Amino acid sequence: MVKIRRHMAPLTRTSGRGNPCTYITIHETANRGRGAGAASHARLQAGTNSRQASWHYQVDDKEIVQSFDDNVKCWHAGAKANSQSIAIEICVNSDGDYQKALDNAAALVAHLRKKHGIPWNRVVSHNFWTGKNCPTIMLGRSGQWDKFIAATDPKGATKVSSSSGSSSSSSSSSSSKSVSQMADEIIAGRHGSGHSNRQRSLGVNNATYQKVRDLVNQRAGVSTPSSSRPSKSVEAMANEIIAGRHGTGHAARQRSLGVSNSVYQQVRDRVNQKASGGGSSGGGKSISQMADEIIAGKHGNGHAQRQRSLGVNNTTYAAVRKEVNRRS
Known part of the structure; x- marks a missing residue:
């Protein structure tokens, strides 16, 4: 693994320390500009980042740069992710080698997994937390996510390009996996989004995929669509x-x-x-101001708690939540 260079940033755009480091969340910067590598993004965080966002590490084809200690609660994928995961941004600058950046990122994940005792199924994508298509390039390439996960094994990490994906994280042998294992992988964000895409990635027939889907929904506390009369109005x-x-x-x-x-x-x-109707204004605060406060952790956890703390109605809180999600 290339050496980790520290270029530490102030805690201004974080929720402070106390992160238990139980997950690792993978992102891509989406910045394809020339020169938009790890050093550039580290300088952004250490300086005047205009976004209400932060992440622990940025990785490109040449180096790994750390901006925050692992135990800091950075703002990168919503409150649940921010409070318990380490965020890694993979650079996609046009003058860099993306594949090499993946290799460096996988090596960093292997290091962090060993350091914090994080299992492979808690290395997840941004998509896992919020549904956002991120890391876009990796999730868009068939089998790329599985190869990446296979290359993060602390006991024998390999390069992403040379990984066969034959470990327990591979999707190439889905027929030998249980429905429970495949549901675990979908929940971890390892088969992208959309049922057709997930079924193709798993390589299973319709009947098997339906069982997997039902179990995923069961664990999430939801049900599959039904034509029967709903119990709620x-x-x-x-x-x-x-x-x-x-x-x-x-x-x-x-x-x-x-x-x-x-x-x-x-x-x-x-x-x-x-x-389309009006709503409470949260004591005269704008939607943007209330979103800033939620991101800063001023209104606690959970939507019901936050809405009570802000003192707004359902319509206004939905608009605040939408703004928070947009910034994440």
């Missing part, structure tokens, strides 16, 4: 969506509610109708 489901209880994106919300297309359309129409 359209009004109740609309209120839950506005309160942020069913995630983001129509497909995810419909799955979480477990309703048919026609019922979900009614819910969606009611949400839009309710969202």
Whole structure:
């Protein structure tokens, strides 16, 4: 592994120390500009980063630069991720060697896994926490994520380019894996997003994938869509969506509610109708100000707690939550 260079940043855009380091979260910078390597991003964090964001390490094809101690709660993938994971940004600058950057990142993950005792299934993507398509390049290449995970084994780390992916993290032998193992991998974000993409990545038939999907939903506390009459009213489901209880994106919300297309359309129409009305202003604060406070940890954890602390109605809190997610 290349030497880790420290270029430490102030704790201004973090929630301070206390991170137990139980996960590692992988990101890509999405900055393809020439010169946008690890040194550039480290300088950004140490200086005047205009974004309400922070991460522990940045890695390119030449070096690894650390900006924060591992136990700092950086702002990179939402409150749950921020409070317990180490964030790594892989640089994608056009004048760099992306494959070499992956090798360096995998070596860093192997080092951190050994240091903190982190198992392979707790090395996750940004996508795992928020559904955002990140790390975009890695998740977009068939089998790339599995090769990356295989190369992070502290007992025998290899280069991503030479990894066969034949370890327990590989998707090439899904037929020999249990439904529970495949569900673990999907929850860890190792098969991308979207059911068709996940099924292709796992290499299983429709019947097997349905079992995997059902188990994933069971662990997440949701059910698959059903044409049966929902137990909740359209009004109740609309209120839950506005309160942020069913995630983001129509497909995810419909799955979480477990309703048919026609019922979900009614819910969606009611949400839009309710969202068009006014709402409490949180003591005169703007949506941006309230989002800043949540990111800074001033309103505790959990949406119900944060909404009570801000003193806003469901519609206003949904707008605040959307802004927090956008910045993450």
